[in-house]
Amino acid sequence: MALDIFKKVEVQKGLFAVEKVSLIYNLLTSILILFMLPRMSHPYEMLGDRAMIALVTFCLIYLYRLAPCKFSAFVRIAVQMGLLSYWYPDTFEFNRFFPNLDHFFASAEQFIFGCQPAVEFSKHLPYKWISEPFNLGYFSYYPMIVVVALYYFFRRFDLFEKWSFIVVASFFVYYFIFIFVPVAGPQFYFPAIGAENVANGIFPSIGHYFNFHHELLPGPDYQHGFFYSLVDASQQIGERPTAAFPSSHVAISTIVMLSAFQVSRKLGSFLIPFYVLLCCATVYIQAHYLIDAIVGFFSAFVVYFLVKKMYNKWFADPLFK
Template sequence: MKKILKRVFSLRIEETVAVLFFAPMVYFTSKAYYFFSVKGNVPARIQGDMQRIWVTVGVLLLFLLIVKIKPNWRIVRDWLPFGFCIAIYTNLHDTVHFVNAADIHHLLIKIDQWMFGVQPCVWAEQFISPTLTDIFILAYANYFVLNICVAVVLYFQKRYTEFRYVMVTTIVCYYIGYFLFIIFPAAPPRLALKAYFTVTLHGQLMEPIKHAIELSAQDSRGAFPSLHCAVSFISMFFGWRYLRWMFWLMLPMVIMLVLSTIYLRHHYVIDLIAGLVLAI
């Protein structure tokens, strides 16, 4: 018992939070799998979620073994919690409705209508073109670079203290975001406002990426708040603080990402505002 308590209290904050979220992830993913199994049709994404659990467990056991045998391999302990964070995010993202089915997107739609007099995603239809769609798909996909680029550079510069500030803040932001998804489940505009769109979004070169993003979140309830914006704003903050040149490099990318969330119908404007508040 003493050994177990010693290990628990030796965990870093991002490791502790991962442990706390892992059990609910397993429970709700299993619940979703059972629900669809009874119906005789388990969606591919839920099957993927179950497979991800086993992979995560395997990686976790390997992680514990490495830490025990090679305690000086700090790179494993520095980076794996981020991987766990993304795995947990993906599964919880897919199973929000099994925790809370009380959608709030109708309220988000009303707030956007009150602020602008129109639905920004519907209003943006007038600018749609295959070329612009490709540009915004690429801008949206850049999120996967923006969320770790500052941390990667700091790590290669061996600025480990600054790296930890960035990584812990980013990971904690993700987990708070997951919790808010569960409290405030909301479908994105591309689902909730589907009846109001008169123009279909089609890209050219980037269309497969768009299709993959939409397929992975076809029943998404993770619109509020926008973690794309929250994590990107955090990256910009730390870029300004530690790597000023990177801030200026990221600025146009983040602006394009924010615009892409509206153009591609992934978020309401109030989601972006909530993402900024979360980042702060």
């Protein structure tokens, strides 16, 4: 099996589907940077990053043609998926210039549920034996994607490129929403307006507050453990006051679960506990409002159907045999 991934294969000319959609997103956001140039804090650095990403993409194509095998194809796809960690905080560089909308979502939450579920959830279940599994679930987000990616690569290589397109294109759909719908989520908004306002159901508009403040304060005051520390450390590094609505954690993990069950019931069943914990954790750790998670779940089915249809229409023939 290990040697098989280095076995020479027929060269697939041109860009992979996942590279095409990544370059399209690269181009569209580059145009947006140029359009917003006077307001951007470091536009030329961002444009330089995009040029470098495009250059790396074409360099990998060249290397693949020198040594065409499953492994070099995997590297091309893995790099595009790895770049999602760059594109995510990048959405903040755009939506920070739009008025924040958290007051609208927090008010809707209060109206629908009569409280703030993100506050009540952790408040009534502050125990370590509750918080640790939820934080484990939240931390499992990227490992779940990696596990499914490796399964497709080793067991269903013929569908690997299609699967990567579905996942990456789905991410980009949500990233576009995050750019134009600036919602930071409870973990940023509630500290900004103060606990007293939250307790009294008062959710003022804070306008462009997050254009100048993007500090992430410690999470809810429940008992901290190992997985809490892992989640907190990862958020301190990569989290920004962006991407709360809808919850991409719930949406993308739902899409990953759909694709897992498509090829292996055992794989999907193995991931179910992590998936359920992850969905609950998005509200428990106050990363999202409950309505973010609900919309993330239902929108995932729509996005999954649309991106699959896009692939089948544009790339009908399987790239890998």
